[in-house]
Amino acid sequence: MDDLQTISKSLVIEQLKKAGVTPTQQRIEIGQILFAKPQHLSADQVLNIVNQAGPLVSKATVYNTLGLFARKGLVKEVIVDPSKVFYDTNTSEHYHFYAMDSGELIDIEGDHLRIENMPTLPEGTEAAGIDIVIRIRNIAS
Amino acid sequence: MDDLQTISKSLVIEQLKKAGVTPTQQRIEIGQILFAKPQHLSADQVLNIVNQAGPLVSKATVYNTLGLFARKGLVKEVIVDPSKVFYDTNTSEHYHFYAMDSGELIDIEGDHLRIENMPTLPEGTEAAGIDIVIRIRNIAS
DNA sequence: CTGCTTGCAAAGGCTTTGCAGAACA
DNA sequence: TGTTCTGCAAAGCCTTTGCAAGCAG
Numbered sequence: 389m390d391d392l393q394t395i396s397k398s399l400v401i402e403q404l405k406k407a408g409v410t411p412t413q414q415r416i417e418i419g420q421i422l423f424a425k426p427q428h429l430s431a432d433q434v435l436n437i438v439n440q441a442g443p444l445v446s447k448a449t450v451y452n453t454l455g456l457f458a459r460k461g462l463v464k465e466v467i468v469d470p471s472k473v474f475y476d477t478n479t480s481e482h483y484h485f486y487a488m489d490s491g492e493l494i495d496i497e498g499d500h501l502r503i504e505n506m507p508t509l510p511e512g513t514e515a516a517g518i519d520i521v522i523r524i525r526n527i528a529s
Numbered sequence: 530m531d532d533l534q535t536i537s538k539s540l541v542i543e544q545l546k547k548a549g550v551t552p553t554q555q556r557i558e559i560g561q562i563l564f565a566k567p568q569h570l571s572a573d574q575v576l577n578i579v580n581q582a583g584p585l586v587s588k589a590t591v592y593n594t595l596g597l598f599a600r601k602g603l604v605k606e607v608i609v610d611p612s613k614v615f616y617d618t619n620t621s622e623h624y625h626f627y628a629m630d631s632g633e634l635i636d637i638e639g640d641h642l643r644i645e646n647m648p649t650l651p652e653g654t655e656a657a658g659i660d661i662v663i664r665i666r667n668i669a670s
Numbered sequence: 671c672t673g674c675t676t677g678c679a680a681a682g683g684c685t686t687t688g689c690a691g692a693a694c695a
Numbered sequence: 696t697g698t699t700c701t702g703c704a705a706a707g708c709c710t711t712t713g714c715a716a717g718c719a720g
Contacts, residue, residue, distance in 0.1 A: 410719070412675065431709080446677045451710060468660075470606075470614045470685085472709065485650070488657060496648050503661075507641035509626070513665040516629060519609075520644075520661050524654040551694070553700065572685080587702045592685060611710085613684065 392440060394420040407460040414445040418453050422463060426478040428493040434475070466493060468521050483520035496522070533581060535561040548601040555586045559594050563604060567619040569634040575616070607634060609662050624661035637663070 400419035404411040421437050422429070429437070435450045445453075454475050457463045466474040468486045474493055483501050485494040501520060509515060541560035545552040562578050563570070570578070576591045586594075595616050598604045607615040609627045615634055617625075624642050626635040642661060650656060 410674075412719075414676070448678075448711080449676055452675085455710095467608060467611050470608050470611070473611050485654075487651075487654070494651065499646075501648055502645040504643040504645050505641050507637050507663075509663075509665055510628075510635065512668055513626075513628070514668050516664040516666045518661070518663050520659070522648075522650075522659050523657040524650055525657045527653055527655050551699075553693070555701070573683095589686080589703075590701055593700085596685095 392421065392437065393424040395424050396420075399423070403462065407457075407462050409456060409460055409462070414449050415453055415456075417444050418450065418457075419462075422457070422475070422477050426476075426495070428466065428474045428476050428484075430472045430474055432472065466519070466521075468493065468523075481518075484522070486521050486523050488523055488525045496520075533562065533578065534565040536565050537561075540564070544603065548598075548603050550597060550601055550603070555590050556594055556597075558585050559591065559598075560603075563598070563616070563618050567617075567636070569607065569615045569617050569625075571613045571615055573613065605658075607660070607662075609634065609664075622659075625663070627662050627664050629664055629666045637661075 397416055397420065400416050400423060401411045403423060404415060404419060409415060417438050418434060421434065431451055431454055434454065435445070435447055438445050438450065454463065454473075458465045458475065461479060464476040464479050466476050466484060468474065468484070469491065476493070478495065483496045485496060486492075487494065503518065503520075538557055538561065541557050541564060542552040544564060545556060545560060550556060558579050559575060562575065572592055572595055575595065576586070576588055579586045579591065595604065599606045599616065602620060605617040605620050607617050607625060609615065609625070610632065617634070619636065624637045626637060627633075628635065644659070644661075
């Protein structure tokens, strides 16, 4: 197995508190992995990575925690595959390539894509977010 | 129950053949509903509508057929809700509002949204489609 | 202490599959 | 007639839930 990429507990605790999330053992474990670098992980991947060294966090808690982090703005849910949700640790406005062959999610560099002519939203509604996904596949050669 | 909106069998058969799909009883039933008007339906909704008057098509066949229609370009899959796939009968390039409160999918009129600065795709890949979803919610007043 | 969290296992919802019988060309 | 399609039920996968025990402040 590779070395786990993590950041310090105290840094994670700080981030959790700032987001209004009680820092528990498990949330810190998960945060150490998530916040280590920009990445796109499914719940299952998080579960495996966290417990690589032994059973630290249960499946239910991983799901609960990722949902909580998403609601608190610590991560972003990306829905591109009907079979599972990806959690993006990059919470700034940006969009994705989705490699259909590999199931991999790839960031589109920030200044590339821009939207023109934002449409008027339906009466009484506000925008909660804009998702742009460019589905790509390997060229059949 | 409301009247079913459908189109003529012969029209559906024509469309199926044009798409290279063998027109069977069940595919025609499903096509009559789908192709009647622009709409966004989940597999479950299609199942219920088709069988409104009696058991015409089984669940497995609805799933198979929708998947087939999507592969053949007769409908477009829209993935916005992790719990289910929507099938869009409007196959032309267009984007969506997703009303988070109601789970409803709404077309954005074609000439509104435009993308600027299409990024370069990763080496050896081609774009299979671009999905844009603006998630909207009711304003908490 | 007191409420929020966790973990386990079971349940849940959507979708796919295996296989026998039926329909299509 | 040979292949493709359908239907049923069961299985599969990801995710949520119920509830008792454990941790945070």
